[in-house]
Amino acid sequence: MKDAVQRFGIKYPVILDSSHGTWNAYGNNYWPRYYLIDAQRYIRYNHVGEGDHNQIEKSIRSLVAERAALMGAKEISFDVNPTAPIKPRSLYYVNLGQNTTQEIYIGYNTTRASLGNPEGFKQDQTVSYSIPSTTNFKPHIVYLQGKWKNNPDNMELQNDTGRIVLIYYAKSVNIIAGGRGGGVVFNDEGIGGGAAAASKSNNSLGQDLSSDGSFRIDGQRLYNLAIHNIYTTHSIVIDVKGKGFQFYTFTFG
Numbered sequence: 025m026k027d028a029v030q031r032f033g034i035k036y037p038v039i040l041d042s043s044h045g046t047w048n049a050y051g052n053n054y055w056p057r058y059y060l061i062d063a064q065r066y067i068r069y070n071h072v073g074e075g076d077h078n079q080i081e082k083s084i085r086s087l088v089a090e091r092a093a094l095m096g097a098k099e100i101s102f103d104v105n106p107t108a109p110i111k112p113r114s115l116y117y118v119n120l121g122q123n124t125t126q127e128i129y130i131g132y133n134t135t136r137a138s139l140g141n142p143e144g145f146k147q148d149q150t151v152s153y154s155i156p157s158t159t160n161f162k163p164h165i166v167y168l169q170g171k172w173k174n175n176p177d178n179m180e181l182q183n184d185t186g187r188i189v190l191i192y193y194a195k196s197v198n199i200i201a202g203g204r205g206g207g208v209v210f211n212d213e214g215i216g217g218g219a220a221a222a223s224k225s226n227n228s229l230g231q232d233l234s235s236d237g238s239f240r241i242d243g244q245r246l247y248n249l250a251i252h253n254i255y256t257t258h259s260i261v262i263d264v265k266g267k268g269f270q271f272y273t274f275t276f277g
Contacts, residue, residue, distance in 0.1 A: 028245065053134065055273075060084065063091045073127050122255045125164045125192040128274040131177035140167035140189075146174050150182050155189060163191040163257065166274070170264070181205065181269040188262040194276035196230070196251045197260055202244030205266015209237045211250045212258050228252050241269065 029038055041047055050059065060069040060083050069083040129135050132145045139145060140162060141153045153168040161167065170186025172179040180203060188207075190197075211228045230248040232239050239247055252258060264271075 028243065055129075055134070060087060062087050063094060122195075124194040124255070124276045125274075127276070128164070128166055128190070129177075130166060130179045130271050130273065132174055133176040137165060140165040149174055155187065161189065161191050161259075163193065166190050175270075178202075178270045178272045180271075181264055181267055184265065184267055186264040186269070188264060188271060189260070190274060191257065191259045192274070192276060193255065193257050195253075195255045196248065196277040197258070198230075198246050198248050198275045198277070199262070199271065200244075200246050200273040200275070201241060201269065201271050203270035204241060204268035205264060206238060206240035207262045207264045207269070209233055209239065209249050210261040210263070211237075211252075213261065241266075244270070244272075246275065 028034075039046075054072045056073065058069075058071045058080060059067055060080075062068045068087060069080070071080060126136070128137070132147050135145065139153075140159070141155070143151050143153055150171055150173045152171050155167050155169045159167065167189040168179065168186065169189075171182040172186065173182050209230070228250050229235070229237065230239075230250045232247040233249060239249070249262070250258065250260060
């Protein structure tokens with residue numbers, strides 16, 4: 025955590041809840057989750073997952089104004105200095121009007137949906153998953169190949185190679201991963217590519233990929249695997265290499 029704070033230049037306090045004390049106190053089962061708490065310590069707004077940024081911003085401003093009024097302030101301004109526009113091709117550009125694939129959590133305690141494999145989740149067991157050549161891939165569902173241990177909040181590769189396959193709707197896709205090893209990414213190659221099928225040769229490479237589409241695990245963090253030109257249906261295949269690769273979540277932009 026300390027290394028990550030230094031690497032990303034974060035100046036504000038960061039709380040580490042390794043024992044899940046706060047997590048359990050709120051009865052939380054999701055990540056990320058946003059709670060806005062007012063001056064009287066009541067929860068006034070909460071949101072599961074990413075997105076809904078406009079409503080979160082409005083709620084923050086409302087609570088700040090309410091607090092200012094309680095303190096006797098007569099005026100409050102939210103004027104800020106304009107910032108440079110974020111280009112659509114940037115990883116940080118998000119069209120809030122798009123209904124992208126929801127975050128996908130992999131782990132028997134955190135999942136919202138089943139695996140595409142008929143084997144499904146098996147609590148604390150190592151399962152040999154396979155993807156038959158006749159598989160009819162469904163969107164927004166993860167398919168696995170190889171031996172994976174089912175952990176509460178991740179899947180952990182137990183042999184030297186494995187595969188992760190997903191069809192999704194978004195402009196960019198990220199994976200939260202850790203452990204050891206790495207992988208090679210194939211964007212819109214082989215399964216279900218959309219009308220804007222973009223391969224490594226025409227700049228769909230994510231920011232964490234090398235020119236050959238590969239990446240290495242250098243810590244438990246988010247890895248950007250693809251940035252496409254437009255929002256549409258895309259597919260991603262990750263050929264995982266290295267026993268101990270841990271896969272937590274897919275997120276989308």
